[in-house]
Amino acid sequence: MKKWFWETRKVIGVDDFGTGQSAIATTGVAFCIAIGLFYLTKNETKIYLKHISSVYLPAPPNITKKTRKTIEDIISEIINTETSVIFEHVVFAGGLNSNDNKAIEARLLSMMGNLTIKLTRNGVTSIMLRDFLDAIKFIEVNMNIWPSLYLSGVERCVSGVSLLCCKQYEEDRIYIAHYAVYNSSVVIEADRCVMQLSKLDPFTRH
Numbered sequence: 508m509k510k511w512f513w514e515t516r517k518v519i520g521v522d523d524f525g526t527g528q529s530a531i532a533t534t535g536v537a538f539c540i541a542i543g544l545f546y547l548t549k550n551e552t553k554i555y556l557k558h559i560s561s562v563y564l565p566a567p568p569n570i571t572k573k574t575r576k577t578i579e580d581i582i583s584e585i586i587n588t589e590t591s592v593i594f595e596h597v598v599f600a601g602g603l604n605s606n607d608n609k610a611i612e613a614r615l616l617s618m619m620g621n622l623t624i625k626l627t628r629n630g631v632t633s634i635m636l637r638d639f640l641d642a643i644k645f646i647e648v649n650m651n652i653w654p655s656l657y658l659s660g661v662e663r664c665v666s667g668v669s670l671l672c673c674k675q676y677e678e679d680r681i682y683i684a685h686y687a688v689y690n691s692s693v694v695i696e697a698d699r700c701v702m703q704l705s706k707l708d709p710f711t712r713h
Contacts, residue, residue, distance in 0.1 A: 524557035524584060530673035531556045536601035537667040540564060540608075540648050542581060543600075545672065545679045547593040552679060554672045555585055565614070566607050574614040582639055583629045592635070594642035598681050598704060601668040602648035612648050619643060644704050650685055680704065 517531045521539060525531060531554050533541045538561040545552055565573035585592055599615065602608040618624070619640045624633050651666040671682040681704045 519556045519558045521558055521560045522563065524555065524581075526556075526585075526588075527554045527672075528552075528674070530554075530671065532671040533558045533669055535667040535669055537651050538603055540599060540601045540611075541668065541670045542598070543670045543672040543681050544581075544597040544642065545595045545681075546585060546589075547595055548589045548591055552595070552674070553589075554674075555581070556670065556672055557581060557584075561603075564602075564607070565611050567610070570607070570610050571614050571617075574611055575618065578618075578636065578639060579628060579631045582631045582635050586630060586635070592638075594639045596679055596681060596704060597639060597643040598645045598670070598683070599643070599648055600645065600670055600683050601650055603651050603653060604649040608648045612646055615643070615646050644681075645683070 517525060517527050519525045519531065519533050521534065528551075533543075533556060536558065540559050542555075542557045542559070544555050546555060547553075559577070565577055582592075599612075602611075622637075624636055624640075650668050666685065666687045668686075669684045671680075671684070673680055673682070683704075
């Protein structure tokens with residue numbers, strides 16, 4: 508089986524986040540959601556990647572407030588170690604196709620269109636929040652299907668996602684690999700679709 512391009516890079520596991528300067532990736536994202544972004548600080552581009560499990564995803568009630576808090580927490584984690592930040596590219600990917608995740612996606616899109624967001628908390632200002640929202644290039648948090656079963660009860664198919672954020676060919680690139688795994692006893696990579704987002708080519712599907 509061929510190795511994934513990002514297996515030799517820094518990898519972020521479930522309910523963790525990390526930063527880097529060259530390449531950083533997630534483990535498999537099925538029930539979870541991954542947020543990848545590039546930001547500029549002191550004339551240097553850095554990468555941030557967060558892997559959120561379904562346990563900590565925004566959910567009813569107050570899903571709007573919880574979605575906003577998730578973004579504020581991401582910004583706070585970055586500004587805690589940086590003196591100044593300009594967000595350049597932000598991607599949300601993964602998640603099961605569910606009503607809750609559809610609601611998260613709808614809230615994110617609504618926030619992107621809201622030009623009168625007020626001051627927030629934990630040192631996160633309305634300008635930082637607006638900058639983050641304006642940098643969002645891709646939102647798809649309903650990418651994966653629920654596991655389906657054979658009549659015998661053996662798992663037949665489940666889909667997942669992995670994110671890779673890297674600097675390649677003097678570009679900032681975010682790759683989203685969407686794949687299916689058939690039969691949990693024998694893992695078979697199939698139906699892989701890599702989406703590439705970069706400064707020169709905002710959305711390219713390979």
